[in-house]
Amino acid sequence: MSERPVRAGTRDPDALVQRAGARGDPNHDQHFLVDDRVVDRIPGYLPEGTDRSHVLEVGGGPGVLTDRLLASAPEDGRVTVVERDPMFAGFLREEFADAVEAGRLGVVEGNALDVDLPDDVTASVSNLPYSVSSKITFRLLPLQIPMVLMFQREFAERMAAEPGTSEYGRLSVTAGHYAGVEVVEPVPKEAFSPEPAVESALVRLTPRDPDYTVPNADFFLRFVTAVFTQRRKTVRNAIRNTAHISELDDADAVVAEADEELLSARAGDLSPADFAELASLAWRVGEPR
Numbered sequence: 001m002s003e004r005p006v007r008a009g010t011r012d013p014d015a016l017v018q019r020a021g022a023r024g025d026p027n028h029d030q031h032f033l034v035d036d037r038v039v040d041r042i043p044g045y046l047p048e049g050t051d052r053s054h055v056l057e058v059g060g061g062p063g064v065l066t067d068r069l070l071a072s073a074p075e076d077g078r079v080t081v082v083e084r085d086p087m088f089a090g091f092l093r094e095e096f097a098d099a100v101e102a103g104r105l106g107v108v109e110g111n112a113l114d115v116d117l118p119d120d121v122t123a124s125v126s127n128l129p130y131s132v133s134s135k136i137t138f139r140l141l142p143l144q145i146p147m148v149l150m151f152q153r154e155f156a157e158r159m160a161a162e163p164g165t166s167e168y169g170r171l172s173v174t175a176g177h178y179a180g181v182e183v184v185e186p187v188p189k190e191a192f193s194p195e196p197a198v199e200s201a202l203v204r205l206t207p208r209d210p211d212y213t214v215p216n217a218d219f220f221l222r223f224v225t226a227v228f229t230q231r232r233k234t235v236r237n238a239i240r241n242t243a244h245i246s247e248l249d250d251a252d253a254v255v256a257e258a259d260e261e262l263l264s265a266r267a268g269d270l271s272p273a274d275f276a277e278l279a280s281l282a283w284r285v286g287e288p289r
C-alpha cells in the first residue's frame with residue numbers, strides 16, 4: 001500500500017487509484033487521468049491572471065487533478081470538488097483530510113447537473129463526465145469564469161470551430177456567446193484508465209462579451225439551435241421550418257424583412273453576428289412566445 005504524500009501536487013495517479021481501491025466504471029463516466037505529464041500541465045492552461053482563489057472541479061474521482069489544483073491554488077485559496085459517486089466522494093475526504101480540515105477543500109457529493117454550486121467560484125478546471133459534458137458546460141458558462149475542461153475531442157473541435165468549416169454549428173455559436181473557445185491540447189486515450197473509446201481534448205474557455213448584441217439571450221440560443229437543425233436548407237427555409245423550435249408565431253414576417261444574402265445562405269456559413277442580426281429581427285417582428 002503506497003503512503004499518502006504530504007505535499008499537494010505530488011500524488012502519483014496510479015497510487016491514488018490504488019488507494020481508492022476501485023477501478024473506474026466506464027458506465028459511470030469514470031475514466032481517470034493516469035498520465036501525470038498531462039495532469040501537471042492542466043492548471044497552467046487557465047488564462048493568465050485568472051483569479052484562482054476558488055476553483056471548482058466537476059467529477060473528482062480519485063483526485064489526481066484535485067491534488068494539482070490544491071497545489072496551484074494561492075495559500076488562502078480553495079478548491080470545491082463535486083463528485084456524484086459516494087465511494088469516491090468519501091475517498092476524497094479521507095485522502096485530502098488535511099486540506100478539508102484547513103478549509104482549503106470542499107467535497108460536495110452530488111450530481112453536478114443539479115447540486116447547489118458555491119456562488120463565489122472564480123474558475124473551473126475539470127475532466128468532465130462525457131455523457132453530461134454539454135449540460136454541465138452550459139450550466140457553467142453563464143457564470144462567466146475562466147475554465148479549462150476536458151471533452152471528447154470531436155465535441156471540443158465543434159465548440160471551437162469557425163464559420164464555414166464542417167465542425168461549425170450550434171455548439172460553436174452557443175459556447176462562443178459566452179466565451180472564447182480554444183483547444184489547447186489533444187489528449188490520447190492512453191492518458192486515461194480505463195481507456196475511453198474516443199480521443200479527448202482540453203479546452204480553454206475565456207469569458208468575454210460577444211461582439212454583437214441580442215435583445216434576449218435565451219431566445220438567441222433557441223433561435224440558433226432551431227436554425228441549425230436544418231443546416232442543409234437555406235436559412236430562409238430553416239427559419240420557416242423550425243418556428244416550432246424557436247417558438248415564433250410569425251416566421252414569415254421575419255423572412256419578409258431579413259437581408260436576402262443571409263436568407264439564401266446555409267446556417268454553417270453565418271457568423272455569430274449574422275445570427276444575432278436575424279435573431280434580433282425575429283424577436284422584433286416574429287412574435288416570439
Ligand SMILES: C[S@@+](CC[C@H](N)C(=O)[O-])C[C@H]1O[C@@H](n2cnc3c(N)ncnc32)[C@H](O)[C@@H]1O
Binds near residue numbers: 032034110113
Ligand atoms: C472522467 S472522470 C474524472 C475523474 C478525475 N478528475 C480524473 O481526472 O481522473 C469523471 C468523474 O465524474 C464523476 N461523475 C460522473 N457523473 C457525474 C455527475 N453528473 N456529477 C458529478 N460527478 C459526476 C465520475 O464518478 C468520475 O469520478
